[in-house]
Every structure is written in structure tokens, then in C-alpha cells.
Amino acid sequence: MGTQIGKLLVKCRQEIDYTDLYGKKVGIDAYNLIYAFLAPIRYQQTGGGYLTDSEGNVTSHLSGLFYKLTNWLPNNIRPVFIFDGKPPTFKEAEIKTRQEKKKEAVLKREEALAKGDLESAMKFAAVTSKITPQIIDDAKQLIEYFGLPSIQAASEAEAQGAYMVQEGSLDAMASQDYDSFLFGSPEVIRNLTVTRRRVATKDGLIELAPEKVNFNAVLQELQFTNRDQLILLGLLVGTDYNPKGIKGIGPKTALKLVHKYPTPKALFEYLTAKYPQNEIFPFPPQMLLDYFRSPDVTESLQFKIRKPQLSKITEFLVEERDFTKTRIENQLKRMVVTRRKIKQKVDQQSLDRFF
DNA sequence: CGGAGGTA
DNA sequence: TACCTCCGG
Structure with a gap:
């Protein structure tokens, strides 16, 4: 969408x-x-x-x-x-x-x-x-x-x-x-x-x-007041779960419809009345709405960010996957040099801001 | 896609 | 410097 x-x-x-x-x-x-x-x-x-x-x-x-x-x-x-x-x-x-x-x-x-x-x-x-x-x-x-x-x-x-x-x-x-x-x-x-x-x-x-x-x-x-309305807009134009959206409804019409029917109940009622065969959604729209509201997620996943291991990167790509050594080394060198330059610039900027 | 290397 | 085309594994 x-x-x-x-x-x-x-x-x-x-x-x-x-x-x-x-x-x-x-x-x-x-x-x-x-x-x-x-x-x-x-x-x-x-x-x-x-x-x-x-x-x-x-x-x-x-x-x-x-x-x-x-x-x-x-x-x-x-x-x-x-x-x-x-x-x-x-x-x-x-x-x-x-x-x-x-x-x-x-x-x-x-x-x-x-x-x-x-x-x-x-x-x-x-x-x-x-x-x-x-x-x-x-x-x-x-x-x-x-x-x-x-x-x-x-x-x-x-x-x-x-x-x-x-x-x-x-x-x-x-x-x-x-x-x-x-x-x-x-x-x-x-x-x-x-x-x-x-x-x-x-x-x-x-x-x-x-x-x-x-x-x-x-x-x-x-001009929406809540996330439900955004989800409704998505459902009208199409999402991964109803990729076609509703035939004949593009973004502009969808926006108008959500403004006119700003709650799921109102919009769904309008849609079922207008499209009685109810073939417009491959799944009940309420079900898709509920999914977007609370999808299956894992809470408090922990992760760590570490320093890159340059020699491991080179070893893997060059020894195991046949990349050209000089290409990899040059690019990594460039990464390190650019990293240093940008860090200096940012440090200087924050120093300037401080004074 | 991003980089290398050539050309204008 | 800007752009283009080719190539990488």
C-alpha cells in the first residue's frame, strides 16, 4: 500500500x-x-x-x-x-x-x-x-x-x-x-x-x-484523530492482506470515505450496505483491523550493538565467499577513515552548541 | 546496489 | 565535476 x-x-x-x-x-x-x-x-x-x-x-x-x-x-x-x-x-x-x-x-x-x-x-x-x-x-x-x-x-x-x-x-x-x-x-x-x-x-x-x-x-x-482511521484508509486502498483494496477506491476516495465514516463500525456498515455480496475483503475487515491493532509481537527483545570485527568480515567474505581481498580491505579502510572524520565533526558541533 | 574507471 | 557503463563472486 x-x-x-x-x-x-x-x-x-x-x-x-x-x-x-x-x-x-x-x-x-x-x-x-x-x-x-x-x-x-x-x-x-x-x-x-x-x-x-x-x-x-x-x-x-x-x-x-x-x-x-x-x-x-x-x-x-x-x-x-x-x-x-x-x-x-x-x-x-x-x-x-x-x-x-x-x-x-x-x-x-x-x-x-x-x-x-x-x-x-x-x-x-x-x-x-x-x-x-x-x-x-x-x-x-x-x-x-x-x-x-x-x-x-x-x-x-x-x-x-x-x-x-x-x-x-x-x-x-x-x-x-x-x-x-x-x-x-x-x-x-x-x-x-x-x-x-x-x-x-x-x-x-x-x-x-x-x-x-x-x-x-x-x-x-x-486530518485523522486516531490510528484506527489510518488502518481503515489502508484497508480501503489495500494492504499486504488485501492487496487489491476495494475496486474503484483510490487514495482520494478512501480519504473522503474515512472522513465521512470515521469509525470502523460506521465504515464497515457503509461498505456492507453498498457491496452486499461482501466480496470486497478476502477476510472480514474487523479481523484485519484487529490484526493491525495488536499483531503478534515479542515483548522486550534484548539486543546488543558491538564494534565491527574487521578481520572477521574480511576472512568471511574473502576466504569463504571468494570476494576480492583488496576490494574488501579498501572499503573497510574507507569506512574507518570516514567514521573518524564524521565523529570529529559531530564532536565539534556538540562542543560548539555547548558554548 | 554501489564502486571503479573511463569519458566529456 | 558530472555522467555513463560495466562489473562484482
Whole structure:
């Protein structure tokens, strides 16, 4: 539902600088991020095969993670990786749909490969990404060597993260969409996990600056008085659990409807009256509302943030996963140097503020 | 995706 | 410096 509701949220987005995230603990939906690396980090020559080591272990995500972390850590951002647990039963339909799309993309890629059309093959390959236990284990290994926590959500990572921000153990959830807000996260950072890309209004590409979005600012912009209304808006335009939303209802109409029927009871009554067959939701809307209100989460999860173990990172990537030693070492060196520079700058700033 | 290395 | 294209494991 990310892009849908995004159209309604303009004023509440506040562009920020990396220094604004200094020392901030930010929840990361780990599966999401891993997918974001598996899709594009591929070989063109093979029509979109993964990067792998000599034994065939996938390394695309390790490359992505490595560069992402070496860029985050100098800014003293503290990512906390949250891994999905068991999906809620009503996500099964959506999961199946996604699987079907992948199967289809696999076939289309094979066709393209047979024709020798590497470019098309590459495009289809991006859709085929599948996370395996090996991919997860390696990601966790690298994350650990970077001194960062991997935590296990009871169910949805977004929900777990949103809970932890409310609880105060995290400062914000990093996300591209607004689902975390439906789960009640007080703060979301956008554009942290993606850079580059996005077409500028006039010409060329534009680098996306990170944005901070506060829950209260979202409510204010939408002129809502409570989280239920935000959830209702989501249900109308679509969420992971009813991805299609309601046919014919886009963000603008949805907003009007929630203003007109500002309680779940009123809105659901309106909907059942208007759509008597009641085929608009794959599940009773009350059930989805209740899920967003109180998803399955684990309370008071403990985690520790440590110093990165540079030699372990190098050893793992170079010795075990066939990365080029000089690349890894140079990048780590750069991380350390940048870290020092930024630390000096921040220390100076806080000194200046003090006087 | 992000970096390297080339070109304008 | 800005942009482009190729490549990484």
C-alpha cells in the first residue's frame, strides 16, 4: 500500500541528513532488504544469474549488505535487523500470488535465455529472487561480524519493529511504505535502504535523501484523530492482506470515505450496505483491523550493538565467499577513515552548541 | 546496489 | 565535476 497512501502524504515528510540519524537505532525489515539486493545484483553476462562463490553459494546480498553497512556505520546509524517469523494465516493468499509471479518470471527468463536475449532475461531474473536458508544464514553471519543485531520477529518484521519503536528500544523503523504506521510506529525513516534511481521531474536521475515521517504528522495531514482511521484508509486502498483494496477506491476516495465514516463500525456498515455480496475483503475487515491493532509481537527483545570485527568480515567474505581481498580491505579502510572524520565533526558541533 | 574507471 | 557503463563472486 506504500505508493498508494504516499500520494496523500506530502507535508508530513521531512527530508533529513545522515547526521540526523547519528546514534539512532533503526529497525530494518531484513527480508525486504535482502530482496532489494537479490533483485538487481546479478550478472548481465549470464542473463541475470546471481553472484555466487565457487561452491555456488549466493553472494549478491552479501555484496549489497557489505556496501550498505560500510556506508551506514560511519554515520553511526545503528541498524537492527528484524527477520520475519511465521506469516499470519491471512497473508497466505498474497504469498501464493507472489510465488506464482516468480514461477512465471522463471519461465519467461528461460524463454529469453533460449533466444539469447540476455537483456530480457536480466529483467525477468529480478523478479525470480527467492530467499533460501543459506542466504539468510550468510546474511546473519555478516551482520554479526559487523557487530549488529539480528532479531527474530514472532510474525511480521514490520509489526515487530513498530512495536519496538513504541516500546522505545528502537528510534524508528526504516521503510519505503507506510505499513509500519498502521502497526503504530511513531516514526519511520524512508529512503534509507534505497539510493540512486527514481526519475526526477525534469531530466535525469536524482539521489533520494532520507526522510523522516512522524506518526502524528501523518494523522495531522490526513486530518485523522486516531490510528484506527489510518488502518481503515489502508484497508480501503489495500494492504499486504488485501492487496487489491476495494475496486474503484483510490487514495482520494478512501480519504473522503474515512472522513465521512470515521469509525470502523460506521465504515464497515457503509461498505456492507453498498457491496452486499461482501466480496470486497478476502477476510472480514474487523479481523484485519484487529490484526493491525495488536499483531503478534515479542515483548522486550534484548539486543546488543558491538564494534565491527574487521578481520572477521574480511576472512568471511574473502576466504569463504571468494570476494576480492583488496576490494574488501579498501572499503573497510574507507569506512574507518570516514567514521573518524564524521565523529570529529559531530564532536565539534556538540562542543560548539555547548558554548 | 554501489564502486571503479573511463569519458566529456 | 558530472555522467555513463560495466562489473562484482
